[in-house]
Amino acid sequence: MSDRLIAPGESFASVTDRVTGIVFDPPHRLGWWLLMLLALALVGLGTLAIGWLFVAGIGIWGINIPVAWGFAISNYVWWIGMASGGTMISSLFHVMRADWRSSVNRLAETMTLFAAACAGIFPILHLGRPYYFYWLFPYPNVMGLWPQFRSPLLWDFFAILTYVLCSMLFWYVGLIPDLATMRDRAPSRAGQIVYGLLALGWRGSALQWLRYQSAYRVLAGLMGPLVISVHSIVGLDFAGGLTPGWHSTQYPPFFVFGAVLSGFGIVLMLAIPLRRAYRLEALITPRHLDILARLTLLSSLAVGYAYAMDLFTAFYGDSRYDHDLALDRLIGHYAPLFWITILCNLLLPQALWWRRVRQDTRLLLVIGASVVLGMWCERILIVLQSLAHEYEPSRWGLFHPTFWDWATLLGTIGLFLAGLLLLLRLLPALSLFELRDLLARRGAAHG
Amino acid sequence: MSLRDTIRARLAGRTGPAYWRSLEELAGEVGFAGWIEEEFPGLAQAFGQALGRRHVLRMIGASLSLAGLAGCSPAAPDVEMAVPVEEPGMEPGSIRHYATATTLGGIATGVLVTHADARPIKIEGNPDHPASLGATSVFDQAALLQLYDPDRAATVTRGGAIATPGEAFGALRARLDALAAAQGAGLHILSGAFSSPTLAAQRAALIAAYPRARWHGHEPASRANVWRGAALAFGREAEPLPALDRAEIILAVDSDLLSAAPGHLSYVRAFAARRAPTAGMNRLYVWEATPSLTGAAADHRFAVPPRDTFRLLQKLAALIAGGSAGEAPGWLLPLAQDLAAHRGAALLHVGPEQPPETHTLAHLINQALAAPIRLIAPVLAPQSSDLADLCRDIAAGGVDTLIMLGGDPVYSAAGDLGFAELLARVPHRFHLAPYRNATAEASEWVIPEAHELESWSDARAFDGSVTIQQPQLRPLHGGSSAHQLLAVLLGSVDADPRAPVLAEWQRRAHAAGQASGFETFWQDALRKGLVADSAQPSLDLSPKIAIAALAAPPVADGLALLFRTDAALWDGRFANNGWLQELPHPLTTLTWDNAALIAPADAAQRDLATGDVVRLAIGRHAIEAPVWIQPGQAAGSITLPLGYGQVRGGRIATGVGFDAYRLRSHDAPWQQGGATLDRLGRTVAFAATQHQPTMQGRDLLRTVSLADLADAASGWDPERPEPSLYPGAEADRPAWGMAIDLSRCVGCGACMVACQAENNVPVVGKEEVQRGRAMHWLRIDRYYQGGEAAPRTLFQPVLCMHCENAPCEVVCPVDATVHDREGLNVMVYNRCIGTRFCSNNCPYKVRRFNFFDYAGAEARPAAARNPDVTVRSRGVMEKCTYCLQRIKTAEIAAERDGKALADGDVVTACQAACAARAITFGDIRDPHSAVARAKANPLDYAVLGELGTRPRTSYAARLSNPNPAIGEES
C-alpha cells in the first residue's frame, strides 16, 4: 500500500528537488510575505499586551475571585494539546512502523515545537509575579527553600520543561540527514556553512545509519509515553484540585483524548493548504489525508465518550456540587460554549464516516478547523465554568474577558504562524530521507 | 524637579482646590517636602499612575494623607496631655491605649484608641463604657480613617481665598461687636444634635450674653419622633431604654434596636446573650416596611407597609387588652397572646422613623405589659428651634450672621426648605467645616473643624453617661473645635482647646463641692473614658392618655417613599470614607452606591429589574435613582438611603449614588406618600459582593428551631469530625481555633471593618469590586430562605478556616502557604509568585489576590497603618491570619513575664469588635478554653466538613425560636 503514499513517477531526485525547492527557490513569495506580515502584526499586538501586563499587573485580565484562572490557563491547555498532534504522529506511528507518517511527520513536529512554545508562555505570564517563575526550579536558594513537590502545578512545570526539551531533540535528530541534504544543495556559501554546521558532518555512512535508526527508534519510543504523561499531568492540574467539575478521575485520559483530537485537527489545517501551495500533492497524498481524517474521527469519538462520562458521573454520583455544576454546564451562563464544543468536537467530525468527505480537502479543512475551535471552547469552559460555580453560592461569579485577554491569545497565534512560516523557508518541510526510503522500498517491490 | 514639585504637578490634575491648599499650607508650616523624604522615601510614586482607575485613585483613607504625617511626628504634644489607659513608662515600639469617645448624632460610644509609637492606628471599644462594652460599630472603626482623611478641610478661607485663623476669629468678633448693641439680634448659630455638657454650657453663656441671638439644631437623623411620642404619652419628652436582658418576648416595629439605635451595641450584646438554648432564649417579632438587621435577627418578621403599622398596633393593643381585633392577619392573635403571656418580660420597641403617635401607642402597650423599659430624659441637649425656623428667619431677613458648627446642612437639609438658596441671602456666613463640602462652598468664612479624635470635648452615651473626649494627636490640619470657636465668641483671647472643657468640669466640681478632689477625678475620668455615676436617672412616668383617645397619624397614601439612614454612610457624614464606601451593605451586599429599594411584587408589576434607573417624584421635586429589588420590602413602599450623591466634600464622596435629601420633606422626614415612579430606560451597574441570593439547598449555613432541638425525634445530630489519614497537630503548642455562633451574629459588619483596619486591608474601588476583587479578609455571606415577599435572612461571617488539611497548601508550587506549628495556615507573602491555584482550591473562597498594586495605589501614609502587619505588594495572595500579629504579641508578652498564655490573652480584631460576642477564639487543646467549650456545643459544625479539610473555624447552627402557634415560615 505504500505506493499510494507517493504518487507514481517520483524519483529520489524529483523528491529532493520538490522539497528543497521550497527553501532555495520558494514559490508564492508575495503570499508568504503577506502571511508573515499578518503574523508579525499579531506578534506585535501580543508583545504590547505582555508589556502592559508587566507594567500594570495581571489585573488587566478579566480574572477575579472566584475565577482566578481565565484565558491564560485555557489557552495554555489548548496550545499544549495541539502540540501533541506532532508528537503522536511522529512517535507513536514510527513505533508502529506506519509508513504513511513519513511525509507529514516533519510538518507535524515543527508545528509541535511552536505550539509548545506558545503554550509555555502562558503559565509564566499568568503568575502574579511572573519575574519569579524560576522559583519553581529545584535549586538550593538563599533561604534553603525548595519547590513544593506535591503541587500539580510543579508536576506540570517539569512535564512542560521535559516535553519542550525532548520535542526539540527529537525534531533535531530527525532533521540531521536532511540538514546534510540541504548542506549539499545549498547554492550559497553561507547556506552551506550554516546547514553544514547543523548537519554535524553527517555523511550517511552505513554505520551512522545503523546508530541513527536505533537512536530514533528509542526516541520515538520515549516520546509517546512522554506526550501521554504530559497531558495526563495537565489533566491533573485540574483533577488535583477539589473544585467541582475538575475533581474527576477521568481527567487525565480525558485531556489526552482532547489533546490528540486538536493535534490531528491542526495538522489537517496545516497540511491541506501547504500541499496545495507548494504542489506537494504527490507527497502528501489523499491517502495521508484519509488516514488523518480517520484518526480525527477516532479521537473525536474518544472525546465524546469522555464528555458522556463527565455528565454521567455527575448525575449518577451523589455530589450535589457536581450535579449542580453539570446542570449549569448544560443550561447555565456558559452553556453556549458547551454546545459549541459538542457541535465542533463531536457532531461535525461524524461526517468523516463518509469516504467522500474524507476525500474532499475543503471539508477536511473545515472539520480540522472546527475541532481546533471546539477544543478551545472546551478548555475555556472547563476552566471558567467550574470556577464560577464552586461550593459556596455566595462566591459564585463570572469571568468577562478583557481586550488584553484576547490580545495575548492573538499574540500567540501570531507567534505560532510566524514560526511555521519561517521554518518553512529554512528547512525541508518533509522528511527527505524517509521519502527516499519509501521510494526505494517501492522500487524493491517492483523487483 | 524636586519631590515637592512633582507632587504638586501630579496633584494639580487630580484634586480639588482644597487639596493643594492643604499642601501649600503644610509645606509652609512644616517644610514637609524634606520631611517626606526622610519619613517616606519613594512617596512621590504614591501619586503615580496607580492602576489608572479613577475610583482607586480617589480612594481616601486610601489616597495620600500628607497631613497624616503630622501624626507620626514623635512629639505630638496633645498626647502628653492625654492620659493613657495603662500606667506610664512607654518604650519605643510599645502599644498604648487612650480612652476617648466617638459620637454619632451627638451620642457617644466609648472607645480606646490604640497608639503605636504615639500614632493612633486602631480603635477598640471601651469595656467600661455602657454604650460599647468593649465592642465597636462600623462607624467607630472607620473613625480612624476619617481622622487621616486628606480631603478634610485644611485651611481657613474667606470667599475661597486662603486666610489665617486669626483673621477668621477677628471677623467673628467684629460681627459680634456689631450685633452686641442689639443684644445679638441677627446672630444665628446652627449646630447638629449634641449632648456635650460643655457645649450646652457655652450655649447657655452665649444666649445669656446675647439674649436675642438664636441657636438652631439640625440633625438629619433626628429622634424627635421618639421624644414627642413620649411627650404625648407621659406629658414630657423621654427616651425609652429597653432592658433586653430581661425581655423574653420582643416586638420591634420599624426598629433600629440592633442596628443604629443609640446604645445598640449594648442592646445587641444583651439580645445575643439570650439567643442560646441555655439562657431562656428570647423571641423577637419584627414588623417593618424595609428589611433591617433587626428584622434579619427576628424569629418572625412581617413586612408591614408603613400605612398599616399604626392600625395594626391598635388591633394588637385591643387583643392584649383581651378585646377583639376585628379583621386582622392570622399571626396577630398568637403574637398578642405571646406578649400578654409574658407580662413583665415582654416589650415593644419602635424606630425613630415612626410618627410620634406610634411611639405613644407603643408606650401605652408597654405600660400595659409592664415592659422592662427604663425611661430617661433625652440625653441630647434640647433644641428649641430647628432648620425650618432658621429658614423662616432668613426669609424674614432677620439673619445677619450665621455660624454653622460642623456638618453639611446645605447638603443634608430637606429639599423642600430650599436652604441653599436662602443661605445665599445671609450677609455673613461662617462654617466650621469638617470637609470643603457644599456648605463650605456656600460660606464666606470656612474654618476647618478638628476631628473629634483631635479635640477636647465631652459627650453623653445613650444612657447619659459622660465621656470626656481627649485628643489623640495634634490636629492634623490645624482645625478648631466648636468649643474653641464658642470660646472666642464668649470673648476668650487664646483658643486653648482644652480650656472650655476643663473649665466646665471644674465649675461642676465646685458646684458639687468637690473642688479638692478634682485632679484625681479628672485623671480618673480620662483614664477610664467615663465620668463615674454620670448616667441619667430613670423617670417615673405614668400615662396621661388612653389608647382609645389616641388619634391615628396621617397615613401616606399611594406609593410611599421611606427615607432611611445608610448602613455605611449614615446621613452622609462618612461619604468620604473608603472603608465604609466599600463595606457591603448587610442586606444588599452593595458597595459604592445606594439604591432605591423596591419590593419584588412592585418591581414585577412595573417590569423593573435591579439596576434600572427610575425617576422618583413628589410634587415638584424629583430625583433619578437606580432600583434594587429587595426581598422582604413591603409592597407599595420604596426605601431611599440617605448620605449619597454629594457634589462636594471629597474625592470619594462626590459622584457616588443619588441624593435622597432632595425629595425629603422637613415636616415628614421619614416617609411620604403619593410618589410617582417613571422608568427611564437607562441602567447602571452596581458593585455588589454577592450575586447568588440563596444557598441552593446546600448545607452551608445550618438552622434549627429551639423546638426541633429539644425533641430528639426531629434528630439534630451533633456532627463528628471526618476521619483523616494524615498526622494530627503537634501537642506541645497551642492549637488556635475559632468558633462562630450564627445565633448571635446580627450581620452588622463591624468585624469586617475592624479586620480591614487591623490588617491594612486595602480599598480597591468600585470597578474592582464589580470585577469581583474586593479584598476583605472577612466577609459576611447573606442568604435568603423562603419566598421573595417575606424571606428569612441569614448571615454567616466567613474568614479563613485554617483547615488542618488545607487544600490551598497542597497545590502551591512554591511553599508560599504552609502550616505553622500552632495549626495556623500562614501566607508567606514574599514567597508567593501568584499562581492563584490556592484560591481555586479553597472551597470557602476566603483568599484574596492583589491583582493590582492596591496598597500602593492607596498610598495611605505609613503612619496610619498597623506597623505589625505587612503591606502586601502586587501579584501576591493574602487572607485572614487569625490576627497572627496579636497572637505573637501575646505570646511574647507572656514569655517576657514568664507566664503561660492564658485563655483570652489573644483576641482577634473581629472578635474584639463584635458586640454580639458571636466570635470566640483561643486554644482548642485546652478543654476549658472558651473556644473549646463553644466547639463542644451540640450545634457546632464545620462548613463543608465532608471535604475532609478539617477547618479550625467552626460554626454553631443558627437557632430560632418561632412561636409554634405561627410556625417558622411567615
Added chain:
Amino acid sequence: MAEATRLRVSAQFADDAALLAAACRLRAAGFAGLEAYTPYPVPALGALTGRASRVPAIAFLGGLAGFALGLGLQLYATIIGYPLDVGGRPLDSWPMYLPTVYEFVVGSAVLAATLGFILTARLPRYHHPAFEAPGFARASSDGFFLLVGLPDRARYQSLHEELARCRPLAVADLPA
C-alpha cells in the same frame, strides 16, 4: 581504520542493490576498510558492518539516573532539606512525587539517547575524506558511494579490477 590508510578509492553506484553487491564482493575479496554511503538507511549494509548500536543501553542508563535523581531530590528536599507541614500531609508523600520522577526519567533518557547517538555515530565531524569523492554531494540525495581504503599500493590494481566488475557509475582515486 580509514585514518591508517594512505590512499582511497571511491566508487559510485546506480542504486543501493549495486552498492550492496559491490560491498559484498569486495569484502569477499578480502578488502578491509570499506565504507558505504547512502541517501537513506540500507539495513543490509548496516548489517555488513557487523556492529550493534549501544544507544538503547545508554538511554536505559540515562533513565535510571533520572529516576534516582528525581526521587532523591524530592525526598531530600521535603524530609531533610526543609521539612514543612503542607496541608497536613506527611513529609514523605511519595505518591505525589511520582509524576515528577516520571518526567525526570523520560527527560534524562531522551537526553542520554540523543547524546549517545551523536557520540557513537562519531558526530560532529566536519571533515572527512569521503567528502573529497567526486559528486559526493549527491550522497545525500540520490548517490550511492563505496569508499575503499588501502594501506599501500600493493592491491591497488586488483581493487580497480574488482570494482570494474561491479559496474560502478564512476571510480575515482582520492588524494591522500
